[in-house]
Amino acid sequence: MGTFIIQPHTRLQEWVAEENGYFADEGLDYVFRHSNDKSRNPSVNSTEGAPSEGKRGAFESMEAGRTCDVSSACHWAVGMAASARHGRMWGNAYSVTPSGIWVPPESPITEPGQLAGMPVAVGYHSGSHFSALQALEALLGPEHVELQFMGSPLDRMQLLLDRRVQAGNVFGTHSYVLEQQGFRKVVDTSFMIGFLVQDTATDEDAAKYFRALQHAQRDIDVEPERYKHYLLNELPERYHAMLDIRRCGIGERIVFEPYTVEVFERTHRWMLLHDLFTAHQAGSLSYEAAVVR
Numbered sequence: 394m395g396t397f398i399i400q401p402h403t404r405l406q407e408w409v410a411e412e413n414g415y416f417a418d419e420g421l422d423y424v425f426r427h428s429n430d431k432s433r434n435p436s437v438n439s440t441e442g443a444p445s446e447g448k449r450g451a452f453e454s455m456e457a458g459r460t461c462d463v464s465s466a467c468h469w470a471v472g473m474a475a476s477a478r479h480g481r482m483w484g485n486a487y488s489v490t491p492s493g494i495w496v497p498p499e500s501p502i503t504e505p506g507q508l509a510g511m512p513v514a515v516g517y518h519s520g521s522h523f524s525a526l527q528a529l530e531a532l533l534g535p536e537h538v539e540l541q542f543m544g545s546p547l548d549r550m551q552l553l554l555d556r557r558v559q560a561g562n563v564f565g566t567h568s569y570v571l572e573q574q575g576f577r578k579v580v581d582t583s584f585m586i587g588f589l590v591q592d593t594a595t596d597e598d599a600a601k602y603f604r605a606l607q608h609a610q611r612d613i614d615v616e617p618e619r620y621k622h623y624l625l626n627e628l629p630e631r632y633h634a635m636l637d638i639r640r641c642g643i644g645e646r647i648v649f650e651p652y653t654v655e656v657f658e659r660t661h662r663w664m665l666l667h668d669l670f671t672a673h674q675a676g677s678l679s680y681e682a683a684v685v686r
Contacts, residue, residue, distance in 0.1 A: 397423040397598045400461035401626070403546075403565050404488075404645040406609045408623040413612060415605035421598060426461065427626065447544055452518035455479050455589055456674070462594035463602055467520030468652070469669075471587030472660050475683035476676025483588035484684040486603055487652045490586055490645040492524055492564030493578035495571045497556055505532045505580050514543035514552060514561035518669070521546070521562040524584040526667070532580065547629075566627045569641045586645065587652065590685055599685065603649075610647050617643050654680040 399416065401407040410416055411425050451466035455474040465471070468487060475482035494513055496502045502511075508529065515521040522540065529538040543549050543558060550567040552558045553576060562582055563571060572578070590599050613620055621638045628636065657680045664670060676683070 395593065397421055397594060397602065398461040399423050399425050399602065400464070401427055402465040403627045404490075405613055405620050405623050405643055406606045406645075406647055408626065409609035409612055409620050410605040412620075413609065415608045416602070418608075419601035419605050421601045421605070423602075448517045448542055450516045450518035450522065450542075451520070452670070452674070459589070459591065462591050463599055464589050464591075465586050466589070467523055468585040468587035468656075469523040469660055469664055470518055470520070471589050472657055472683070473664060473670060473674070473676055474589055476661065476678040477674060478676065478678060480589040480591050482652065482657075482684045483590055483599060483603065484652045484686040486588065486606075486647055486649045488586040488645050488647040489583060490520070490564050491568065491642065492521065492562065492582040492584055493568060494525060494528075494560055494562050494580040494582060495553060495568065495576045496560050496579055497553065498575035498577060500559065500577065502560065502579055503577070505529075508560060508579065509533045509537035510539055511559060512539050512541040514549045514558040515540050516545060516549070517542040520564065520584050520586065521549070521582070523664075523669070524582040525562040527584075527663075528580050528582045565644050566624045566636070566641075569624070569644075570628070570632060570635050573637060573640060574635060596685055606647055607649050610649070613643055613646075651686075652684065654684075657684060 399407060416423050452470040452474055455466065455470065456479050471482050474480060502508065513525055515525045525540060526538060543552060546563055546565060546567040549561040549563050550570055553561050553571060554574065621641050621643065624638055624641055625633055665675065
């Protein structure tokens with residue numbers, strides 16, 4: 394169906410697979426495309442104070458169509474996108490990413506209960522949205538959870554650095570920046586990430602892609618220090634001086650286990666129970682129709 398388009402997703406695995414030739418070893422006809430422009434700025438820079446909320450996130454980008462053959466987002470959004478016919482969810486792997494609700498070092502907030510009624514910056518219809526809701530409901534009760542939708546992880550990182558929001562849910566490389574700048578994690582919100590396979594990709598090519606990532610994951614597990622420099626590729630250059638890669642973890646880790654029908658259905662029920670998507674957006678395809686197994 395044409396050349397397979399690979400695009401890194403704020404993690405190490407694609408970079409390592411490319412460096413070590415694993416995509417080529419699998420016989421994949423591909424192009425490696427990095428979409429991040431290191432000179433770009435966060436979209437919030439020109440605003441004084443907290444910007445207006447933006448209700449567009451990972452789900453909406455999948456709804457509009459992604460620019461690579463396999464893309465990633467939180468498993469909530471990927472599952473809903475697949476059930477709404479915006480691609481198919483890969484059912485033979487998922488990943489887990491460390492994430493947390495961060496506050497500035499000088500903040501009086503030191504424990505989760507103090508977040509009751511306080512706006513927490515998250516990304517709309519994205520992992521930071523759903524993971525914050527899931528974690529805070531269990532800790533505070535639903536009536537005390539208040540979320541504000543503040544763009545991408547880069548946007549929320551910059552808003553926190555500027556002290557323009559009081560708390561924010563941030564994951565991945567951006568959370569390592571906050572940690573090294575003295576920010577405090579008040580709640581852990583680690584979450585699962587799913588993979589969306591576009592209709593432009595064959596199941597055979599997708600399987601080759603994931604076999605290459607599995608080789609890369611082994612390399613990262615064995616010798617993480619060799620590869621953590623790739624975390625800098627996920628940050629505009631202006632932030633590089635804020636991040637000492639020697640102190641970082643590996644971020645997202647891919648788990649090569651089935652994403653089961655039980656997890657798919659339970660996650661879908663949770664989203665419907667919380668009325669998180671409009672009737673137009675919510676999908677109805679079954680696991681058997683929405684997931685590549």
